[in-house]
Amino acid sequence: MRSAAGKILEAESPDITGMHRGACPALAAPMQTGDGLLVRLRPAGGALTISQFRQLVSAAARHGNGILEITARGNLQIRGLETGSVGPLAAEIDAAGIIVPEGVAIEMSPLHGVDADEIADAADMEAELRSKLGDLLSSPHLAPKLSILIDGGGEFSLSALVADIRIAAQPAGQWLVSIAGDDAGATPLALGNADATVNAVGDLLQMLITRGRRARARDIDAAILRAHYPQIDSIRSTCSAQRKSSFVGVTRLGNGSTVFGVRLKFGQARAADLLSFLTSAESAGAREIRLAPDRGFFVIGLAETAMLTIQKVAVDHGFSVTANEPTEQIAACAGAGACASAFYDTRALANQLIDQIPALFDGSLKLHLSGCAKGCAHRRAALAIVGSAVGYDFIVNGLAADRPAARIAGERIDFAIERLARLIKDKRGASESSADCLKRLGPNGLAEALQQE
Numbered sequence: 087m088r089s090a091a092g093k094i095l096e097a098e099s100p101d102i103t104g105m106h107r108g109a110c111p112a113l114a115a116p117m118q119t120g121d122g123l124l125v126r127l128r129p130a131g132g133a134l135t136i137s138q139f140r141q142l143v144s145a146a147a148r149h150g151n152g153i154l155e156i157t158a159r160g161n162l163q164i165r166g167l168e169t170g171s172v173g174p175l176a177a178e179i180d181a182a183g184i185i186v187p188e189g190v191a192i193e194m195s196p197l198h199g200v201d202a203d204e205i206a207d208a209a210d211m212e213a214e215l216r217s218k219l220g221d222l223l224s225s226p227h228l229a230p231k232l233s234i235l236i237d238g239g240g241e242f243s244l245s246a247l248v249a250d251i252r253i254a255a256q257p258a259g260q261w262l263v264s265i266a267g268d269d270a271g272a273t274p275l276a277l278g279n280a281d282a283t284v285n286a287v288g289d290l291l292q293m294l295i296t297r298g299r300r301a302r303a304r305d306i307d308a309a310i311l312r313a314h315y316p317q318i319d320s321i322r323s324t325c326s327a328q329r330k331s332s333f334v335g336v337t338r339l340g341n342g343s344t345v346f347g348v349r350l351k352f353g354q355a356r357a358a359d360l361l362s363f364l365t366s367a368e369s370a371g372a373r374e375i376r377l378a379p380d381r382g383f384f385v386i387g388l389a390e391t392a393m394l395t396i397q398k399v400a401v402d403h404g405f406s407v408t409a410n411e412p413t414e415q416i417a418a419c420a421g422a423g424a425c426a427s428a429f430y431d432t433r434a435l436a437n438q439l440i441d442q443i444p445a446l447f448d449g450s451l452k453l454h455l456s457g458c459a460k461g462c463a464h465r466r467a468a469l470a471i472v473g474s475a476v477g478y479d480f481i482v483n484g485l486a487a488d489r490p491a492a493r494i495a496g497e498r499i500d501f502a503i504e505r506l507a508r509l510i511k512d513k514r515g516a517s518e519s520s521a522d523c524l525k526r527l528g529p530n531g532l533a534e535a536l537q538q539e
Contacts (some may be wrong), residue, residue: 088408100498114184115177118166118286119462120427121151123167123419125175129406131209132160132441134379136368138182139375141359145178147357153424155354158417158464159193159233160377162449166418171266187216189224195244196333196348200386202341204240205255211236218284222291229299234287237269241340242333245269246378247379250303251290253283263287264323265311266304274321288315319521332409336393346385346396349406351462352418352433359403380414382406389462412440412447415462418455422473429473435499443507450519454486461486468521478502480536484527491529492536502536507536 116123118397134142142162146154153168167175179186192215194208196203215234216223235249245268252264252272261283264272276286293310294301313316333347350362364372367385370392376384388396397407406413412434419425421432442445447453459474470481472490473500478499479490494502509532514523524532 089271106382106516113172115178119165119277120425120458121153121166121171123172124163124165124173125167126157126161126163127179128161128191128193128377130187131198131212132183132194134370134375134377134402136364136375140364142179143360143364144177145182147361149178150177151424152357153354153420154357154360155420156350156377156381156383157353158380160196160379160381161191162377165424182299184512189220190228190232190234192216192234192236193244193249193379195238195240195242196376196384197240197339198238198344200345200376201240201242201339203339204238205257206238207262208236208238208255209211209263211238211253211255211283214280215287217287219291222288222295224294226293227295227298228291229294229302232294232302235324241337242378243269243326250294251287253287260414263290265290265306266302273311273318275318277321286315291369312427332414332490333380333382333384334409334414335407336397344388344390344393346388347378347382347387347407348400349380349382349414351404351413352416352436353368354420355405356402359405363399363405364405367396370396379399407430410449412444415449416440416453416455417446417467419457419463421455421457421463424456425435429475430457430478430496430499432457432463435471439503440492442503443510445514446520447504448520453523456486459487461525468524480532482524482527482532492533494536505536506532507532 113125113127116125143154146152146164149167149171150164153165155163155165157163162291164175171223189378192212195204196214198204198208205317206208223404233249234251235244235247235253237244237254239255246267250265254262256277259279260277261280262274263276263283263286264274276282290303293306293399294303301348334349336344338344367388369388371387372385375389376386378384416433416436418436419428422428422430436455451468452464454461454464454470456472459472466485468483470484470486472479472481477496478494480492480494481488481490510520510523513527514520
């Protein structure tokens with residue numbers, strides 16, 4: 087079915103015993119977090135009618151803590167559940183007619199079947215895979231977070247998403263199968279029609295099943311790949327055409343219709359805000375929601391004359407409707423007050439950083455604010471600030487659980503922010519981005535800056 091004295095404390099690697107960063111908390115296997123159980127689900131095609139989304143949000147409020155999230159990969163998360171409330175939640179999702187396919191979640195172009203400029207409908211390819219490879223996709227021997235992505239082309243790009251298996255539409259009814267990377271870095275394996283594509287993906291799944299639940303596509307030996315995919319050395323990596331990078335705001339599609347993209351700030355919203363927004367959107371003609379990568383969704387069917395009004399409604403409910411806002415560059419977990427595992431209020435720190443270091447948010451980096459070392463909100467970031475029992479860990483280009491460049495006592499965070507602001511101001515070159523500056527200075531440069539009096 088359908089979470090200063092400027093003195094730096096000794097930087098030790100954090101203890102993450104008992105945490106399960108690689109798990110996938112499906113309805114059948116919810117994950118224990120600091121605010122109760124969490125489930126993650128992806129409706130078929132990433133699509134919900136307005137009525138279905140309303141019913142799902144209402145069910146989340148009844149059976150959880152009323153906080154919903156959309157992840158960086160466009161999946162829905164429901165927080166604050168208890169052991170006895172997961173079953174009733176699942177029953178209400180089923181009663182709403184929401185289908186959550188079993189097995190590996192398959193991500194696809196959010197505007198499939200709507201965007202007139204797409205090369206092929208990703209939903210058709212997903213149906214082929216589900217129909218012919220259902221048993222393989224449902225195998226318990228696959229890695230829990232194995233990722234399959236289908237990019238049908240069109241206005242919005244999935245090029246930045248990393249996937250174990252990428253399937254990208256090509257002209258003349260062809261599909262390109264590649265593995266282990268984003269659009270630019272994945273290794274191309276096979277190019278062919280729909281049947282050849284299904285066969286190629288089936289072979290990959292068989293290899294991964296043989297290797298067990300820890301295996302990802304990057305772990306398959308190159309010699310084995312060459313033996314199975316004779317085209318591997320002749321296919322040139324074909325990057326997608328440049329497409330719109332941010333989905334938020336109003337976009338006119340090639341057929342003249344318009345869609346409205348909404349991002350949940352930091353990927354999280356309260357049920358009451360979502361329900362109120364959905365009521366306004368439906369009254370303006372909205373008929374469908376399409377989940378989108380980067381923590382948001384498209385509203386399909388709005389009357390063009392209602393766009394300005396709906397944008398204001400979204401902003402009034404705390405959602406983002408403007409591309410390239412600083413919040414877009416911050417991945418923040420639920421934080422203290424929402425999650426018992428978190429050591430600090432991630433949202434408050436985010437707003438403080440935006441206010442005091444605006445130069446940091448030049449569009450070049452991703453800042454990860456994690457309340458604890460589990461790092462629920464993001465994986466690898468240019469800069470991560472991670473909460474611990476004794477303060478804040480600053481990590482450059484790494485994971486939340488990595489050894490920090492510096493550890494700042496909790497009461498000295500304001501001092502650290504001041505020093506970080508000065509670092510960006512004084513050390514960044516005239517044509518250098520914030521991300522490049524931090525990369526050049528590295529952990530030692532950051533640690534030195536945070537120690538300055």
